[in-house]
Amino acid sequence: xxxxxxxxxxxxTMKSYIWLQTSDGSVQQVEQEVAxxxxxxxxxxxxxxxxxxxxxxxxxxxxxxxxxxxxxxDYCRFHQVPGRSNKERKSYDEKFMRMDTKRLCxxxxxxxxxxxxxxxxxxxxxxARIIEGKSPEEIRDIFHLPDxxxxxEKLEPLKNTMDDPRIRLLNRLYAKKxxxxxxxxxxxxxxIGEHVDERSVDDLLSFINSRDPKTSKGKKKSKxxxxxxxxxxxxxxxxxxxxxxxxxxxxxxxxxxxETGSSMREVPEDDIFMPKVAGSEDGDIDDEIDPAMKEMLDxxxxxxxxxxxxxxVCSLGQERRPVHFSINGNRxxxxxxxxxxxxx
Amino acid sequence: xxxxEKEEEEEQWPGSAHEILLLVLPYLHSLFELxxxxxxxxxxxxxxxxxxxxxxxxxxxxPLSSRLTDDILWDITSKSAGKLNxxxxxxxxxxxxxxxxxxxxxxPLIRKIIVPGCTELTPExxxxxxxxxxxxxxxxxxxxxxxxxxxTKDHLSALSTYIPHEGxxxxxxxxxxxxxxxxxxxxxxSCNRGRRHERKCKGCWxxxxxxxxxxxxxxxxxxxQEAACGGDSLCLECWLVLPKCRFCNKPxxxxxxxxxxxxxTNDSSAQPxxxxxxxxxxxxxxxxxxxxxxx
Numbered sequence: 357x358x359x360x361x362x363x364x365x366x367x368x369t370m371k372s373y374i375w376l377q378t379s380d381g382s383v384q385q386v387e388q389e390v391a392x393x394x395x396x397x398x399x400x401x402x403x404x405x406x407x408x409x410x411x412x413x414x415x416x417x418x419x420x421x422x423x424x425x426x427x428x429x430d431y432c433r434f435h436q437v438p439g440r441s442n443k444e445r446k447s448y449d450e451k452f453m454r455m456d457t458k459r460l461c462x463x464x465x466x467x468x469x470x471x472x473x474x475x476x477x478x479x480x481x482x483x484a485r486i487i488e489g490k491s492p493e494e495i496r497d498i499f500h501l502p503d504x505x506x507x508x509e510k511l512e513p514l515k516n517t518m519d520d521p522r523i524r525l526l527n528r529l530y531a532k533k534x535x536x537x538x539x540x541x542x543x544x545x546x547x548i549g550e551h552v553d554e555r556s557v558d559d560l561l562s563f564i565n566s567r568d569p570k571t572s573k574g575k576k577k578s579k580x581x582x583x584x585x586x587x588x589x590x591x592x593x594x595x596x597x598x599x600x601x602x603x604x605x606x607x608x609x610x611x612x613x614x615e616t617g618s619s620m621r622e623v624p625e626d627d628i629f630m631p632k633v634a635g636s637e638d639g640d641i642d643d644e645i646d647p648a649m650k651e652m653l654d655x656x657x658x659x660x661x662x663x664x665x666x667x668x669v670c671s672l673g674q675e676r677r678p679v680h681f682s683i684n685g686n687r688x689x690x691x692x693x694x695x696x697x698x699x700x
Numbered sequence: 701x702x703x704x705e706k707e708e709e710e711e712q713w714p715g716s717a718h719e720i721l722l723l724v725l726p727y728l729h730s731l732f733e734l735x736x737x738x739x740x741x742x743x744x745x746x747x748x749x750x751x752x753x754x755x756x757x758x759x760x761x762x763p764l765s766s767r768l769t770d771d772i773l774w775d776i777t778s779k780s781a782g783k784l785n786x787x788x789x790x791x792x793x794x795x796x797x798x799x800x801x802x803x804x805x806x807x808p809l810i811r812k813i814i815v816p817g818c819t820e821l822t823p824e825x826x827x828x829x830x831x832x833x834x835x836x837x838x839x840x841x842x843x844x845x846x847x848x849x850x851x852t853k854d855h856l857s858a859l860s861t862y863i864p865h866e867g868x869x870x871x872x873x874x875x876x877x878x879x880x881x882x883x884x885x886x887x888x889x890s891c892n893r894g895r896r897h898e899r900k901c902k903g904c905w906x907x908x909x910x911x912x913x914x915x916x917x918x919x920x921x922x923x924x925q926e927a928a929c930g931g932d933s934l935c936l937e938c939w940l941v942l943p944k945c946r947f948c949n950k951p952x953x954x955x956x957x958x959x960x961x962x963x964x965t966n967d968s969s970a971q972p973x974x975x976x977x978x979x980x981x982x983x984x985x986x987x988x989x990x991x992x993x994x995x
Contacts, residue, residue: 461720480726484727484729487728492736495736500717
């Protein structure tokens, strides 16, 4: 305890105080039981012995300004009292949360930096309630966020971005095969993509919805991770369902091909990476032209698939069955291992 | 002036809005908000895609419900990497047994299936799903199927072998009409004395008259108050707090409150008034004529 300022100290109270320093440099002292409610402060006191005097005040994270600190301390002061009922606490929390969005954000940030989980919880819920039902435009408006997505990117919300280079390569190989179908769909895509909705979410789903029901099971959108277009080009129905599910299971972990806004409308994105494929592609996208090349590619794919399988089974547990990709086109290999789980 | 203020506000806005929103992501209410957020900014979109924990609970409500097809549902649930935990599909009219089963088969850890109003589903499909999930010592904890048609007592008893816990399923067999229905609980003191199963007012909505607001049972010995929405009844406590039509003094229940014809007055200090539909259409006629309020 500090001996420097006798006015602030009441010798008869026997309370101990912790000294805290906020981002603007000002120092204040707080009752120990109140301050220790914050895990971060608690750690500092116990592990580093800080906060015991004005000169050794605990330096709070930068996001905690004096205004926020006083709010947080009010919260701590109320909740650290053990005798309150749940109902009381809940109703205090409700009232506490009534503030404008900006302050709510600052409070969330400050509480997070002090690791005060219950407060982060209620502030996050309050913010989530604000976001409820809003369109992306409105959300950007409320939180003053810059709009850094291109139009096309806004229409691809569910692509996955896992960064496994082997999977990426596989994806490229598959994307190449999908090229012929993409060409056909491109015109249709451009039409649909032109629709401008106020609510982008509607856009997303209506975009997904409005796909041409050509492919198996009406699976429309040729997302990078799906290879159903390949299957459908061979007109196989029954085993396709199972295969789709399998490859989808796999693909759901795979990275979507490049994020260069390349939905269905742009064609050549894979060509850039073709040289990396063993057996140097000459950028030719038509499979049928070079069967020998195709054979080699097929072998590559098989090899990768086998290697992936071993990793896959280890990392995903026994729910996953080893998957063998069927190679479409000239060959019709179908090598499923493992049982179907009563599927379709 | 306004642009100046707005600029000032923008400067003061916490630059860490992005981190804060990342904290908020797990608390988002439904799929709608999650998808909305993916279109807000690049960093948010990447964060949402990468985080499989965000997708372990899928909640689809109107207005997205009518657009959700089996395929889209499959896409969405695959993002959980097999760890889907809770599936809530409200009034998703396009979801079929096949679609649901596919999701269930790929996600054996599902504990809650809440599919009210998904009319394309059938009892057989649902029983198949529950059966598939109940293997390997796993249990479905909650199953809400009110609104899925053609459920019979036999279906329910089949389900209860897989889900023995009382209250896990939202529908029961009504003791009075013997149909599979939702049976509301009652807040009346006399009904809560003793065991839940033995209360007299245990019956479905059609069999036991209840207050529209608080679903307390209304018997012959309690005063039943009428609501303006014709056919709905209210208990005295709820009737007292609801605003009433200025002519016939009947309130609308809260679910029908949109039927009010609000009376616009210039006097802002006066209580807001409304007329019920019947009185509104009768306006202009002599209010002292005999008028049958019992519509």
